Amino acid sequence: MTSLRKQYKTAFMPESSAILFTPGPVQVPFGAKQVLARSFGHHRTASFESTVESVLQNLKPVFQTAGRVFVQATTGSGAMESAIINLLSPGEKVIVVDSGKFGERWAKMADTLGFTVKTIKVPWGQALAPSLLEQELKSHPDCRAVLTQVCETSTATLHPIEELARICHKLTDCLFMVDAITAVGAMNLPMDQWEIDVVVGASQKAFMLPTGLGFVALSERAWQLCKNSQSRRYYFDLLKEEEANQKGQTRFSSPVNLWCGLEWILERMLKFGLTNLFEQVSLYSKAVQLAAEPLGLKIYSQSPSPTVTALSLPDSMTAAEGKLLLKKLASHHHMTLAGGQDHLVGRILRVGHMGALTPNDHLRLVSAVGEELSVAGHDCDIPSALLAARSCLAPLEGKHAFGCES
Amino acid sequence: MTSLRKQYKTAFMPESSAILFTPGPVQVPFGAKQVLARSFGHHRTASFESTVESVLQNLKPVFQTAGRVFVQATTGSGAMESAIINLLSPGEKVIVVDSGKFGERWAKMADTLGFTVKTIKVPWGQALAPSLLEQELKSHPDCRAVLTQVCETSTATLHPIEELARICHKLTDCLFMVDAITAVGAMNLPMDQWEIDVVVGASQKAFMLPTGLGFVALSERAWQLCKNSQSRRYYFDLLKEEEANQKGQTRFSSPVNLWCGLEWILERMLKFGLTNLFEQVSLYSKAVQLAAEPLGLKIYSQSPSPTVTALSLPDSMTAAEGKLLLKKLASHHHMTLAGGQDHLVGRILRVGHMGALTPNDHLRLVSAVGEELSVAGHDCDIPSALLAARSCLAPLEGKHAFGCES
Numbered sequence: 026m027t028s029l030r031k032q033y034k035t036a037f038m039p040e041s042s043a044i045l046f047t048p049g050p051v052q053v054p055f056g057a058k059q060v061l062a063r064s065f066g067h068h069r070t071a072s073f074e075s076t077v078e079s080v081l082q083n084l085k086p087v088f089q090t091a092g093r094v095f096v097q098a099t100t101g102s103g104a105m106e107s108a109i110i111n112l113l114s115p116g117e118k119v120i121v122v123d124s125g126k127f128g129e130r131w132a133k134m135a136d137t138l139g140f141t142v143k144t145i146k147v148p149w150g151q152a153l154a155p156s157l158l159e160q161e162l163k164s165h166p167d168c169r170a171v172l173t174q175v176c177e178t179s180t181a182t183l184h185p186i187e188e189l190a191r192i193c194h195k196l197t198d199c200l201f202m203v204d205a206i207t208a209v210g211a212m213n214l215p216m217d218q219w220e221i222d223v224v225v226g227a228s229q230k231a232f233m234l235p236t237g238l239g240f241v242a243l244s245e246r247a248w249q250l251c252k253n254s255q256s257r258r259y260y261f262d263l264l265k266e267e268e269a270n271q272k273g274q275t276r277f278s279s280p281v282n283l284w285c286g287l288e289w290i291l292e293r294m295l296k297f298g299l300t301n302l303f304e305q306v307s308l309y310s311k312a313v314q315l316a317a318e319p320l321g322l323k324i325y326s327q328s329p330s331p332t333v334t335a336l337s338l339p340d341s342m343t344a345a346e347g348k349l350l351l352k353k354l355a356s357h358h359h360m361t362l363a364g365g366q367d368h369l370v371g372r373i374l375r376v377g378h379m380g381a382l383t384p385n386d387h388l389r390l391v392s393a394v395g396e397e398l399s400v401a402g403h404d405c406d407i408p409s410a411l412l413a414a415r416s417c418l419a420p421l422e423g424k425h426a427f428g429c430e431s
Numbered sequence: 432m433t434s435l436r437k438q439y440k441t442a443f444m445p446e447s448s449a450i451l452f453t454p455g456p457v458q459v460p461f462g463a464k465q466v467l468a469r470s471f472g473h474h475r476t477a478s479f480e481s482t483v484e485s486v487l488q489n490l491k492p493v494f495q496t497a498g499r500v501f502v503q504a505t506t507g508s509g510a511m512e513s514a515i516i517n518l519l520s521p522g523e524k525v526i527v528v529d530s531g532k533f534g535e536r537w538a539k540m541a542d543t544l545g546f547t548v549k550t551i552k553v554p555w556g557q558a559l560a561p562s563l564l565e566q567e568l569k570s571h572p573d574c575r576a577v578l579t580q581v582c583e584t585s586t587a588t589l590h591p592i593e594e595l596a597r598i599c600h601k602l603t604d605c606l607f608m609v610d611a612i613t614a615v616g617a618m619n620l621p622m623d624q625w626e627i628d629v630v631v632g633a634s635q636k637a638f639m640l641p642t643g644l645g646f647v648a649l650s651e652r653a654w655q656l657c658k659n660s661q662s663r664r665y666y667f668d669l670l671k672e673e674e675a676n677q678k679g680q681t682r683f684s685s686p687v688n689l690w691c692g693l694e695w696i697l698e699r700m701l702k703f704g705l706t707n708l709f710e711q712v713s714l715y716s717k718a719v720q721l722a723a724e725p726l727g728l729k730i731y732s733q734s735p736s737p738t739v740t741a742l743s744l745p746d747s748m749t750a751a752e753g754k755l756l757l758k759k760l761a762s763h764h765h766m767t768l769a770g771g772q773d774h775l776v777g778r779i780l781r782v783g784h785m786g787a788l789t790p791n792d793h794l795r796l797v798s799a800v801g802e803e804l805s806v807a808g809h810d811c812d813i814p815s816a817l818l819a820a821r822s823c824l825a826p827l828e829g830k831h832a833f834g835c836e837s
Contacts, residue, residue, distance in 0.1 A: 062468035100683045106666045134665045237643045237686040259540045260512045277506045280643040
C-alpha cells in the first residue's frame, strides 16, 4: 500500500492543479479559461466598453435586482469595505451578525473603519434566530444598518435572509446589507423581492473566475444614501465609479481578462437559467449531506447552506489526523477541500458546490473521502454513501452540468 | 486605396487583440500568458505559499530595496491610496507635485482622504525644477510628505527624482513618496540609494501582466511610521498584510493566477538583468524620439521618460484628425497606442516601451505612423525615420528582447 501511495504522489498532478472543491476559489470552466487566456486588450477601447456594458447589464438579473451592480478591482473583503464606507458615516451604529470567521471580519472591519458596532454573537454552526435580531433592533433604535452573511462560509451555515430582511424593515428604516459572497449566483436570493438594500459578491465564487473582482449591488434607496455618506473614500467611491460606468468605462485601470471572463460566464448563467443553476448547486450539496451518515460523518451546521457543506470528522479522529486527511485527498486523489478555521482546524471538512463541477465529481469525492477514512481505520459504508448521493443526483442525469459543457 | 482599407478592417484581428504600445496595460509575454492560463489553484496551499515567498523575495531587488514590498489585490490607484493612508494621518500636510493627470489624481485623492494638500502645479510636459520643491518645503516646514510621480504618464515626463529626494531629506524629515507605476522595473530607480521612502507600482506596467496587483515598497523608516498612522484602513492595512506575509500568505483571497504570473516574470527579470532591461526600454524610447523629426512630429515633453514617449501631432492636424489617426493605427495596423488626455485629446500620441516588445515592433510602429500621416497628407520622411530608429536600436541586434524569448 505504502509503495503504491508513494507512486501516486509523483504520478499525480501537483496540488496546485487539483480539482477545487473549496468554497472559493472554485473550478474555472474550460471556456472561461480560454477567454481569460486570450483577453489582454486595453481598457480604454470600444471593445472593452462593450464588455463593460454587457457585464453591468447582465449582473442585474443574476443579482435579481433592477438596481445598480458595481464591479471593483478588489477581493470580496474589499467589496465588503466598499459597501459600508459608501453607505455609512463614521460613528453611525451598525448591528453585525457574527456567526463565524466572516461575520467576525465584517464586525472588526466596521469597527476599524469608525462605525459603532453592536455584534450579535451566534454560536458557530447555527443560524441567527429572527427573534434575536428583533430584540437587538428594539434595543438599538438608532441603528443605521444590519450587516449579515447570507452564508457564513466558515461554518457552511445559511441565515434566514428573507425573514431577517422583513423584520429589519418592519421595525426600522435600517439598511439591510448582506455579504452574499458565498451565495449570490448559486442560490435563490431575490434582492429586490426580499428588499435587501446591499448585496456583496466576488468573482471567485458562483462566477467561477479567479479572485480579483468584487461586486456591490445597491437598491435604489441605498444608491440615494451613498450621497450622504461622510466616510472618506477614494478608491472605493461608487459615486465616481457610476460616472465612469455611464460612459461604458471603469474609473481606474481594469483587470481586462477578468471582465471578459465575467462577460462570458454571465451570458452563460442567464442562458442556462438561474433556476437550473440553483438546482444543480442544491442537489450537489444534498448529495454530499446524504452521503455523510454512511461515511460516519455528521453535518456540522444546523442550517446547512446549499453552496458549501461542512462535515464533522469522527470524534475518534485527532485534529492532526483531520489535517492529514485533507493532505491525502490532495496528494492521492487530486482534490482540494477546505478544512476548518480556528477551533475547527482538523475537525471539519468543507466541500464547496459552486464551481464547474459535475455530479460525477461529487461521487468521486464521496468515494475518495470514504477510502481515506477507511484506510485510517474508521467505519465507512462507501457503497451506501455512493448510492444515497447517486439517487439524489438523479434529476441531473443526462443534462450538462453548468460550467462543464463539452 | 479605400477598398483595400476596407478589406484590412475585416481581415485584421479585432482591436482587443492588437499589439499594445500603450503605457500600461502592456504586451504580455507568451510565457506569462501560459502561466496565467494554467494557474487556478487555491490560495491556501503549500504551493501558493511558495509563490508568495518567491514573489516577496524577488520584488526587493527589482524595487532596488532591502525594505518590504507589499502586494495587494488592487490597481495602481489603489496602491497610491494604500501608500498614503498607511503612512499619514488625517490633517497632516503633504506637498503633491501635479504635472499632469496622475499628479492631479494623487492630489485629489489625498485631499479626499483628509490630508492637507499643498500642490505644486507644474506646466504639462515639464519636469519639476528642484528649486521649486526647495521653496515649497521652506514655506511648509510642517509638511509630512512629498508625493510625486517618477514619470507622469499623461505627459510622458520624467521628474529628477534623485535630486528631489536629496532636497527633501536635506531640508526636512518628510517622507519622500513616489508613484513609480510607469517606472519601477523599467528604468533605474535605486530606492535605497536615493533614499526614497515609498515606491508605488502596478502589475500591468513593467511587470507585463494584466491589471490587478498593486505594489507598495517601504523603506525601514516608512515601515516604522506605518504604526503611527491614524488613517482608518482595513482592506489596505499593511501592518495586517505583513502578519499574513510572515506566514507565506496573503491576508485576503488572492488573484492566484496573477501571483503565479508575477513569480514567473520576476525570476526572468532578475535573470535577464535589470541593467539589460533598462537598456532595452531606454533604447526603444530613444529610437522613437529619433524617428519623430523625420516623421514631422515633435517630442511633447521637455523631459522625456524612457518608459513612454509622447509625440505632438503636426499643428496642421485637427484634434478629430488626431483621434482618427489612433483609430487607423488600430484598425489598419493592429496597434493600440494611447492618445492624449484632457486638452491633449487628439493632439499627442503616446507610445509605451515597457511590454513584451521587440526592436522590430518599434520599427513597424514608426513605419505605420509614417504611412498614416502620409496618407493624411502630411510630410513624412519614412526612410529617414526608420534609419534613425534602426541605428539607435543597433546595440540590441542579435539579442533576445526581454519578454519576447522564443
